[in-house]
Amino acid sequence: MNEFHRPIRNLLAAALVLAGASCSTIEVREDEPVSSWVARDSMKRKTEASVRIAGDHIAGRPVGQFFQRHSAILSDGGSPTLSVAKPGGEVQLMMPTTEGYGSAVSLGDGYFLTAAHVPVKGHGGLFCIEHSGRPVVRSYRVVWKDKSADLALLQADADVPAVKWATESALGNGASVFTFGFGGGEWEPSQGQILGRRPTGEADRHADLKLTAPVVAGDSGGPVVTADGKLVGIITRADYRWVRAFGRAWTRSGSHTTRPDIGFLEDVIAQDRASHRQ
The missing domain is CATH 2.40.10.10 (Trypsin-like serine proteases)
Structure with a gap:
């Protein structure tokens, strides 16, 4: 989980250029x-x-496309907003400034698994890219939580392929x-x-x-x-x-x-x- 102190913009193209970790020293x-x-x-x-x-590549797809296909971004205390310049063009995602945000993974049929410490109170929004390739923001409901295991199950009206x-x-x-x-x-x-x-x-x-x-x-x-x-x-x-x-x-x-x-x-x-x- 993380908090936004100001609005941010994330530009999503058809394929993401993605990045991660090494061993080195820092001052x-x-x-x-x-x-x-x-x-x-x-x-x-x-x-x-x-x-x-x-x-x-993972399962035959570029690593970014694989994860984009199955992942979601969630926020609470407000819903993300989308702006699409033109059909098939870049998508601009504006996250709300309140509460925080986190990530999730699709289990299929609109069910998403996330961490319980992500602020999931059920009055925020979930951003994902549906099976058709269409980016959407959906409201979600909290189905189940186990705080001791840091797990939460959400459900949203979204067609995102399961892993x-x-x-x-x-x-x-x-x-x-x-x-x-x-x-x-x-x-x-x-x-x-x-x-x-x-x-x-x-x-x-x-x-x-x-x-x-x-x-x-x-x-x-x-x-x-x-x-x-x-x-x-x-x-x-x-x-x-x-x-x-x-x-x-x-x-x-x-x-x-x-x-x-x-x-x-x-x-x-x-x-x-x-x-x-x-």
């Missing part, structure tokens, strides 16, 4: 808060990684993953590996996976996928390891993804579908 000012240089370093790493993987779930066998330590989110006011990916996992959430039914991929504020709720485009989970938080000595800082920024109990989540969706057909 630290004596009076600079740790949180400031950690955020600066994480943004630098994500941007560098995004540049490196911009030409990569298929990765199998457990594909999620061993060292497996390569891609992340994607709207951190920094731009849709950008990063890349890393799975380092480990632990149970989380109510009844320990969900999984928290530690990653080497860097993320920044605003990426929360964005998709994490395997190299072949299968969904691992959603971005929930950044993870930093750092040492400060002799006026320099060596940092390694990573992240965490929460993977829901898929059977449990499918039951929640099925019950919600049934209740809204009545």
Whole structure:
């Protein structure tokens, strides 16, 4: 989750030029808060990684097109607005100045998975690109939340293709993953590996996976996928390891993804579908 202190504009073309992360040192000012240089370093790493993987493909699509096809941006306290210069032209997205924003991933049939700490109160808007290629902003409702696992399920009247779930066998330590989110006011990916996992959430039914991929504020709720485009989970938080000595800082920024109990989540969706057909 992240907050806007002023309106921002994001130009979306048919294909996005995307960027992500590297290992290097950064200078630290004596009076600079740790949180400031950690955020600066994480943004630098994500941007560098995004540049490196911009030409990569996932499931046969350029990495940007793949994520654009399945992702969404959400805000609360106001709805994003769209302006299209001409049919097939660039889309200008204006985010509201209130509350905050985050990212989400489509599970199909208008259902989206995001992080519970993203401000999803149900009176904001969700920006996505539908299956037809049309950019839209839709209102959404909150179907389910598990704050202890940092998961939330939303539903909107939007036709966005789902990402298929990765199998457990594909999620061993060292497996390569891609992340994607709207951190920094731009849709950008990063890349890393799975380092480990632990149970989380109510009844320990969900999984928290530690990653080497860097993320920044605003990426929360964005998709994490395997190299072949299968969904691992959603971005929930950044993870930093750092040492400060002799006026320099060596940092390694990573992240965490929460993977829901898929059977449990499918039951929640099925019950919600049934209740809204009545």
